[in-house]
Amino acid sequence: MEQTGDIIDIRKEKIREMRHSGTDLYPNDFSVTHSVGDIQQALINNDTGISAENAAIRTAGRIMAINRFGKSAFIRFKDRTGQMQAYVRQDKVGSDAYALFKLMDIGDFIGLTGTMFQTKTGEWTLLADSLRLLSKAIRPLPEKFHGLKDPEKRYRQRYLDLIMNPEVREIFIRRSRLVQFIRKFLIERDFLEVETPMMQPIAGGAEAKPFKTHHNALDMDLYLRIAPELYLKRLVTGGFERVFEINRNFRNEGISTQHNPEFTMLEFYQAYATFKDLMTLTEEMFQQAAVFVTGSVEVQYQGEPIDFTSPWKQITLYDALESIAGIDPAIFQDRDKLMETALSAGITIGKQEERQVLDAGKILTKLFDALVEPKLIQPTFITGYPVSVSPLSRRNMEKPDLTDRFELFIAGREIANGFSELNDPEDQRERFLRQVQHREAGDEESHMMDEDYIKALEYGMPPTAGEGIGIDRLAMLLTDSPSIRDVILFPHMKATDRK
RNA sequence: GGGCCGUUAACUCAGACGGUAGAGUAUCUGCCUUUUAAGCAGAGAGUCGUUGGUUCGAGUCCAACACGGCCCA
Secondary structure, three states: OOOOHHHHHHHHHHHHHHOOOOOOOOOOOOOOOOOOOHHHHHOOOOHHHHHOOOOOOEEEEEEEEEEEEEEEEEEEEEEEEEEEEEEEEHHHHEEEEEEHHOOOOOOOEEEEEEEEEEEEOOOEEEEEEEEEEEEEEOOOOOOOOOOOOOHHHHHOOHHHHHHOHHHHHHHHHHHHHHHHHHHHHHHHHHOOEEEOOEEEOOOOOOOOOOOOOOOOOEEEEEEEEOOHHHHHHHHHOOOOOEEEEEEEEEEOOOOOOOOEEEEEEEEEEOOOHHHHHHHHHHHHHHHHHHHHHHHOOEEEEEEEEEOOOOOEEEEHHHHHHHHHOOOOOOOOOOHHHHHHHHHHHOOOOOOHOOOOOOOOHHHHHHHHHHHOOHOOOOEEEEEOEHHHHHHOOOOOOOOOOEEEEEEEEOOOOEEEEEEOOOOHHHHHHHHHHHHHHHHHHHOOOOOOOOOHHHHHOOOOOOOOOEEEEHHHHHHHHOOOHHHHHHHHHHHOOOOOOOO
């Protein structure tokens, strides 16, 4: 299926020839004094040391292009810091080295020594006084001008995508900077970074279908976590009053431009704080993150400007349903009428058998997802979620049917979810029991009972607020990426049969 | 799960009506010591995603399947 035919055969022939002449094709004893970026920076700084005739520059990289002219050649090579041109002349490097150079290809890694000079057009170029093969490529790189476009190949062979498409490389550098920023932001505020189990006996902390696995020695089933929440709150109980974790969650659900089965989540918990404190903290974090990653507090996302300047819009769930979706508040408690509204609006909710068990709160959130969420482009906090869809959130003191909770929406997507934590163990037990009823009635996404977590609450958890932020989605916003696959290095794909 | 689109050389892509596959880049050979997607001359390279069907004949039409993309659920 995948044959590169004669190109690979020709390269293998070259390899035989090089080996025959005693060349080490994969040495590891070439030391580098300057990266390409170092050289370029020194030239910009007018550092005469770099352009001196006796400058002994040793640099290395992958060959990206070669213009050969008989007894000399221009090559373009790159390392992690950038691309540069080198000029290789037979009379400079010697005829043996030049003969070897003739067997080198685009894609090979080379080490160069030499000095800098300017070509006729003024381009600074490394005049090689020696060059060495550092690693031989057997397979040809994609064509330089069009790069690699086939999306399947880009995802399955991300390394090729990264070699050929500099903008892709830039996206992942930005993603890394985003995570770096968030760590610094939280650590400066005295949060402790922790790691909690990825394999859990009960998959708690969110409504989602888990992946199941089995531990042989213990002979027990385990779930890959759908959220770290219940473990992080155990740590708050244990006295780590400010904790955070940035790590993978796993959800056994569909794949789309917004969903990958494993995705990265930031969760953080702060004792003696409320959901309102976290809303303020989130505004600060995003504003500063946008500036740190993109240089501006306003970013372009798919042609729309997104302005992270605080304060952000706040609206309650009920108000949003009324004013944006146009639903009559009189029916907010009437599950049958809500279901009717949903079905007549063409919104399919759950499977047939699940529809009986969904309560008004759940239907309201489904209506919200379909009718309101896509319209929330600028950062918007939605508050006032019903207790029935917020089994881990603290009740609102004035309106005990609602919770002290918010969700954050940007560019028509949910980006964060936060609330004041429910720390009353008896209320928590009741909430779990309600969830278990729903689960037994067919709602596969309902929470499971977690006695061990309730036990922890029974020892006393301080008043706390916590929040989860989808890092992939935030990375999409800050890199103007339309698909989550664009910000995940190795997105999940179906297995192919070959090999 | 449903709909639409795609899959042709290493890469990017063309292939009206069904008549036995083409370009650019890359590769190879020759010339070439300041090129900038270098140039000139020549050459090689394809199980047209897979399997089946229709047909004298299928890259092209039909069906199923696989993989991918977008949209919907």
